[in-house]
Amino acid sequence: MTTEARQLYQKLLAGDRRAAARLISMVExxxxxxxxxxxxxxRHSGRAHIVGLTGSGGAGKSTLACxxxxxxxxxxxxxxxxxxxxxxxxxxxxxxxDRVRMQELSGDPEVFIRSMGSRGALGGLSVAINDVIxxxxxxxxxxxxxxxxxxxxxxxxxxxxxxxxxxxxxxxxGDEIQAIKAGILEIxxxxxxxxxxxxxxxxxxxxxxxMVETKPGADQGAWKPPVIATxxxxxxxxxxxxxxIARHYEFLKDSGTLTRKTVERMKAExxxxxxxxxxxxxxxxxxxxxxxxxxVDRMIARDLDPxxxxxxxxxxxxxxxxxxx
Amino acid sequence: xxxxxxxxxxxxxxxxxxxxxxxxxxALRDAGMEVIYSGLKQTPENLVEAAIQEDVDVLGLSxxxxxxxxxxxRITDLLKERGAADMTVLAGGVIPxxxxxxxxxxxxxxxxxxxxxxxxxxxxxxxxRLEA
Numbered sequence: 001m002t003t004e005a006r007q008l009y010q011k012l013l014a015g016d017r018r019a020a021a022r023l024i025s026m027v028e029x030x031x032x033x034x035x036x037x038x039x040x041x042x043r044h045s046g047r048a049h050i051v052g053l054t055g056s057g058g059a060g061k062s063t064l065a066c067x068x069x070x071x072x073x074x075x076x077x078x079x080x081x082x083x084x085x086x087x088x089x090x091x092x093x094x095x096x097x098d099r100v101r102m103q104e105l106s107g108d109p110e111v112f113i114r115s116m117g118s119r120g121a122l123g124g125l126s127v128a129i130n131d132v133i134x135x136x137x138x139x140x141x142x143x144x145x146x147x148x149x150x151x152x153x154x155x156x157x158x159x160x161x162x163x164x165x166x167x168x169x170x171x172x173x174g175d176e177i178q179a180i181k182a183g184i185l186e187i188x189x190x191x192x193x194x195x196x197x198x199x200x201x202x203x204x205x206x207x208x209x210x211m212v213e214t215k216p217g218a219d220q221g222a223w224k225p226p227v228i229a230t231x232x233x234x235x236x237x238x239x240x241x242x243x244x245i246a247r248h249y250e251f252l253k254d255s256g257t258l259t260r261k262t263v264e265r266m267k268a269e270x271x272x273x274x275x276x277x278x279x280x281x282x283x284x285x286x287x288x289x290x291x292x293x294x295x296v297d298r299m300i301a302r303d304l305d306p307x308x309x310x311x312x313x314x315x316x317x318x319x320x321x322x323x324x325x
Numbered sequence: 326x327x328x329x330x331x332x333x334x335x336x337x338x339x340x341x342x343x344x345x346x347x348x349x350x351x352a353l354r355d356a357g358m359e360v361i362y363s364g365l366k367q368t369p370e371n372l373v374e375a376a377i378q379e380d381v382d383v384l385g386l387s388x389x390x391x392x393x394x395x396x397x398x399r400i401t402d403l404l405k406e407r408g409a410a411d412m413t414v415l416a417g418g419v420i421p422x423x424x425x426x427x428x429x430x431x432x433x434x435x436x437x438x439x440x441x442x443x444x445x446x447x448x449x450x451x452x453x454r455l456e457a
Binding site for chain 2: 017018021022024025028029031087088091092093094095096097099100101103106107109112113114115117119
């Protein structure tokens, strides 16, 4: 292990916030030594309750996360918050503004807030989020709130990592409820209608309750997602939400679902890391001058089709191709 | 993978003007950096804690209130205390040249960008400094 990595994880376990922050950067940058430190940290993780918050931009996820964190802090619990915002696919840059909505938390050393750009590929983001969750878990946070924007693949990924997934919406979103029906419904353990002091809140609440009631497969003994009205800005409904989150965690434990979720999460983590490594190794091999660049030439000459090339490449990669830098 | 430049743009003190700092933020983002914005009216203590949690390379302090000689030294002292003096501190806003000189000479500020600065100069400065 590099000296830097060893020092970092030792300091991290001793409660050094700068070390935790540094290690997160190393993970995000794919820096050397990060995975060694993660190996050591793994045995210290597995204690936190991971709560995902998703929903479209403007629904109030950041404010809600802030209020939830305050609720947990007043109960003496520690909190980690991961805010993921989109990275521009064109410039690679990102404006990360979630902290602006969490000002009441800043200055509290027991709340660790980290803003992440979604950066490159989807697979890479999954790996990075997972690693950051594990770092904050090993760092001793009781609750880890993960906030992602928009409805899409990343949110579906999120459910693999979160014990409890909260879908946040707001009144007057109209079409959004339709969008929610098309995939987010399946992942929501709790639905929140935020900004519930606005016109149309009752309507949105009723819509969601109807969806939950008619959700296919809602047989006896299964978890029935509660629908909660909040006004995050004022803190209304946040205590109720915290109660439901705790109730869901108890349900997971009592029903044995927690163990199943942990198994699924571990599998998903391994697969995400492995597919990233395999595709990196394959991309390197296919580059001009790479071990398998001849495959490309043969494909261009119509000698070989992509499926055949993939087979040959897979055979090649077995010969230690996975252990690249 | 290359190391991504992370910049924390801060509004310390009682100053409600953030048009300038947000324009700088856009320029840095468009130059491929990750830009974190603090929001208005932050205390030096909160900003330094946030800078550490976010593990940024650069702190950009925007001050138009005239309190720069009180706020900036407090921030750079705190960074030193927390072992984070390696972060590059830049300042901008309304800071007279004589004050800028003192901030750079005595208080760990790398550079002061005054009104009228071309955002490309800020981008170029950060890239050059972090690559060096």
